[in-house]
Amino acid sequence: MELKFTDEExxxxxxxxxxxxxxxxxxLREKLAAGHHPSHDDIVFWQxxxxxxxxxxxxxxxxxxxxxxxxIKQYIFQEEMMMAPSPPPLAFGINMVGxxxxxxxxxxxxxxxxxxxxxxxDWWCQGFSEPGAGSDLASLKTKAVKDGDHYIVNGQKTWTTLGQYADWIFCLVRTDPTVKQQLGISFLLIDMKTPGITVKPIQTIDGGHEVNEVFFDDVRVPVENLVGQENKGWDYAKFLLGNERTGIARVGISKQRIRRIKELAAIEQRGGRPLIEDQRFREKVAAVEIELKALEITQLRVIAAEAKREKGxxxxxxxxxxxxxxxxxxxTTELLMEVIGPHAAPYAPEDDHGSNEPPIGPEWAQTIAPTYFNVRKVSIYGGSNEIQKNIIAKAVLGL
Incomplete structure (x- = not known):
């Protein structure tokens, strides 16, 4: 593989x-660089x-x-958007259901x-995970029973990211409980304004409201909202998750965080000199940068192989x-926590405007601890890392 970009690229x-x-x-750029979440309006504006x-x-x-x-151009585009940083696209619509x-x-x-x-x-959200059916997605229990020209949907979805804003949800539902789990699942598009849908917030470890529970009680969904064939939803879900995971490395985001780490470490003092001059800290940053470069090359190898892979x-x-x-x-979030040291301990939610107490530590430090806690989830969503290792063992190593 050619490791250099062309003049055109x-x-x-x-x-x-x-x-x-x-x-x-x-x-907006400065807001995101400081670690604040983009608002609903920020994401819509940029899209x-x-x-x-x-x-x-x-x-x-x-x-x-x-x-x-x-x-390669798509990769460059995504990387530049992440490094800017700019509001991320709404992945549930653009990268998943679209x-x-x-x-x-x-x-x-x-x-x-x-x-x-x-x-x-239209703002979309994802209705895959359920209580007891996260990484073991095939065991989902939300059912859809055909009634004339409608499906009647009953069940519960959870960890529905940004579902509080959603106009539509794409759902995996069980339409045939008599066959093997993967063979009885269908892919439905459901209007969130349909009677019988209830959205309840889940507060995450960083104190935010990013995910939700969604309940379906006798929700009538037109049969015309079935994507593809009935009971073929598992195939479409695998296609969707394959697309999601190809871009889930988030190399650009990690590059932007390393840039931020170096900027803040040049400000923060340890023993009367900037932290960035500390040899042990510099070694930690360098080690992450080396691994990130290896990941970037691996991602480019995967992208280069896409043209040879069977479509879908x-x-x-x-x-x-x-x-x-x-x-x-x-x-990278752990390194940011090391930069701010004890200033990571105080917690002030972004939406808490009722306090008149001054912030403890520099203002830029306030978003780092919540981000650290929020990013604990990335090794779980999109299929936990343990499940990914099983996929590699079976598909690549033949175990």
Whole structure:
């Protein structure tokens, strides 16, 4: 594999950076660099900005708004967006259900949903995990029983990220309980305004409201909202998760955090000199940077192999990216915690505006501990790292 980018690819990177500099407001960029979460409006604004430029869904087919970029250009684009940093795309629509509809949906579904997903006119959330059916997703119990031209859905989903904002949810539901677990699952698109749906917040360890429980009580879903064939939902879910894991390494995010670590370590003092001058700390940063470079090369190898892979068949090597990418995301937040030291102890939620007490420690330190705790989840979602190791053992090592 050629490890150097071509002149055309380097020129494209400059084009992406120039676009970000021109269109991403400085205040929003600084907000994200400081570790604050983007708001609902931040994400919508940036997606609409990208889509107006033709960059909203670069990895989709051209017929549905895609750019036709090579896999390398898509990688460069994602990396620059993460390093800026800019508000992340709403993955549930753009990276998950959108490609599923584009690949397996009928013409009516493509015409109805895809343009609205690309422009973030509809906010989507994911209805996969359930109590007792997380990494063991095939054991899900939410059922859908056909009643004329509708399915009647009953059950519960959990860890539904940003479901409090959602207009739609894509769900795996059991439509045939008499066959092997994986063979009786279907993929449904459900309007969140449908009677019988209840959303309840779950407070995460960092004090935020990012995930939810979603309950379905006799929810009537039109049969026309079935994607593909009934009882083939497991195949579509594997396709979706394969797409999710290929980009889940988040190399650009880790690069941006390392940049932040060095900036803050140059400010923070230890023993009368900047922390960045401490030899042991520098060795820790260097070790993470070396591993990150190895991960980046591995991701580029996976991308280079995509053209040779059977369409719709996920690459088991994406599990390697998921494992190492999540480990490095956690390692970078650990280094940030080391930078701020005892200032990590006080906790002040972002949405807590009722306190009149001054912050303890520098203002920039306030987001680091919540981010550290929040990033503990990355080795669990998208299929836990333990499950990814099983995938590698079976698909790659033949064990």
């Amino acid at each position: 380097l020129a494209f990177r400059k084009e992406v950076r120039a676009f970000i500099d021109k269109h991403l407001p400085k205040a 609409k900005t990208l889509n107006a430029h033709g960059w909203g869904v670069p990895h989709w087919p051209r017929d549905h708004g895609g750019t036709g970029w090579s896999a 490609p599923v509809i584009a690949t397996f949906g009928n013409d009516a579904q493509k015409a109805r949903y895809l343009p609205r997903i690309a422009n973030l006119d 068949r996920p690459d088991p090597a994406s599990s390697v990216l998921k494992i190492k990418g999540s480990e490095l995301q956690q390692a």
